Amino acid sequence: MSRKGRPRNTNGSVFQRGDSLRWWVRYRDNKGRIIRESTGTDNREEAERMLRERLAARDEGTLSSLLSGKALTFNEWADWFLENRSQPPIRTEATHQANLEVLRQLRPVFGELLLSEISAELIEEHLANRLRSRRTIKTKLGTYKKNILKPSTVHREYRVLNRILNVAVQKKRLAVNPCQSVEFPARLAGTTRKPHYLTAREQALVEFFAPGYLKNVVVIMVEMGLRPCRELLPMRKEQVDMENRLVHLPDSKTPSGIADMPMTDRARQAFEDQMRESEGSDYLFPTTKPQSAKPYLTTLKKSWATTLERAGIPHFSLYELRHTFATRLSAGGVADHFVTQLLRQGDSAVFKRYSQAKLNMMREALAKLNRGANEQAGNSVTV
Numbered sequence: 001m002s003r004k005g006r007p008r009n010t011n012g013s014v015f016q017r018g019d020s021l022r023w024w025v026r027y028r029d030n031k032g033r034i035i036r037e038s039t040g041t042d043n044r045e046e047a048e049r050m051l052r053e054r055l056a057a058r059d060e061g062t063l064s065s066l067l068s069g070k071a072l073t074f075n076e077w078a079d080w081f082l083e084n085r086s087q088p089p090i091r092t093e094a095t096h097q098a099n100l101e102v103l104r105q106l107r108p109v110f111g112e113l114l115l116s117e118i119s120a121e122l123i124e125e126h127l128a129n130r131l132r133s134r135r136t137i138k139t140k141l142g143t144y145k146k147n148i149l150k151p152s153t154v155h156r157e158y159r160v161l162n163r164i165l166n167v168a169v170q171k172k173r174l175a176v177n178p179c180q181s182v183e184f185p186a187r188l189a190g191t192t193r194k195p196h197y198l199t200a201r202e203q204a205l206v207e208f209f210a211p212g213y214l215k216n217v218v219v220i221m222v223e224m225g226l227r228p229c230r231e232l233l234p235m236r237k238e239q240v241d242m243e244n245r246l247v248h249l250p251d252s253k254t255p256s257g258i259a260d261m262p263m264t265d266r267a268r269q270a271f272e273d274q275m276r277e278s279e280g281s282d283y284l285f286p287t288t289k290p291q292s293a294k295p296y297l298t299t300l301k302k303s304w305a306t307t308l309e310r311a312g313i314p315h316f317s318l319y320e321l322r323h324t325f326a327t328r329l330s331a332g333g334v335a336d337h338f339v340t341q342l343l344r345q346g347d348s349a350v351f352k353r354y355s356q357a358k359l360n361m362m363r364e365a366l367a368k369l370n371r372g373a374n375e376q377a378g379n380s381v382t383v
Contacts, residue, residue: 011055013025013027022040023038023039024036035054035067037175040119040175041120041176046181062172072114072173073113073114074107074115075112081164082099092253099160102156102160106157110122116174118165123182127184132148133149134148151187151188154186158182162177203222205312206313207219209307211307212273213277214300215270216270216273220267220271221321221325223369225325226247226249228300230257231249234294235296238282242268245262245268247271252344256345259344261344283296325369329369331372332369
């Protein structure tokens with residue numbers, strides 16, 4: 001006998017309970033059972049997005065694994081994050097150590113809570129408490145408190161928490177990242193400073209005053225946008241293919257950074273000059289210090305600062321030369337999405353899909369570099 005009455009609502013709904021501001025979702029699982037969950041947010045759009053994700057997981061057959069994540073504590077998820085998303089080769093060892101340090105502050109507050117119990121209100125309360133805290137200094141004579149923590153220090157901890165919870169959302173262990181509803185309760189000094197764009201005149205001065213190896217670094221960075229410490233300084237000569245005018249990058253800051261990069265004429269000349277300057281070494285930028293832990297240069301801070309001072313240019317970080325590279329591409333008419341790909345910041349799966357076509361397009365884009373971009377008003381790109 002067929003069942004009479006209204007058909008079941010399989011699309012689910014969002015609702016609020018009593019006087020509570022938080023939204024709940026209601027839907028049926030694969031077996032038709034009604035599931036009710038708190039979204040942990042007072043934003044209806046975020047609640048509706050969570051409902052859509054639940055329904056999609058149900059239709060894909062992954063709802064059970066998604067709901068199992070509701071039993072995860074922050075400590076358990078942090079351990080997984082450290083093991084699978086924090087260590088080399090995904091992140092540098094320095095980043096991993098920084099994450100460990102931050103988690104020493106986060107675990108006492110959030111450690112025993114379920115991921116679904118971490119709310120924006122709890123996070124904001126923790127941030128406010130940290131902004132009132134003092135630095136703890138440990139010495140042989142004991143532990144003592146020093147100055148109030150800087151907002152930038154607390155914001156770094158917040159960024160790590162945000163990253164951990166974002167991965168939980170990506171892995172379907174959390175419906176919504178509560179950090180999306182958090183407003184950082186302090187102004188960060190220096191956040192409004194725009195990156196420095198190296199003009200053609202300034203570049204000429206830098207190249208004049210810089211030692212040979214640093215001049216080559218500058219040229220390669222503004223012509224190819226390579227990252228200095230992770231990609232360029234540790235580079236072996238075998239990674240440079242002069243015949244095909246390519247540089248192979250087997251390691252980078254992100255998976256998207258691993259690629260083959262074509263070189264411009266100026267970059268090719270800089271590589272040739274550096275090959276001659278580093279004759280007898282397997283590395284392009286070998287260290288001259290026998291006691292150094294690495295066989296190559298690991299920092300250029302001192303020589304870079306000295307060069308800028310001699311050239312009469314206000315100090316800015318060497319890394320900002322990547323911004324100059326991006327600006328010159330944009331001024332040359334290269335589409336924004338392709339500038340992102342040349343910077344190797346986009347989706348690695350999309351970026352690596354077409355190998356030969358990608359290289360040809362990259363060569364065409366690099367040919368459009370406008371080296372006079374900074375003398376023209378309104379041409380700037382922030383990356």
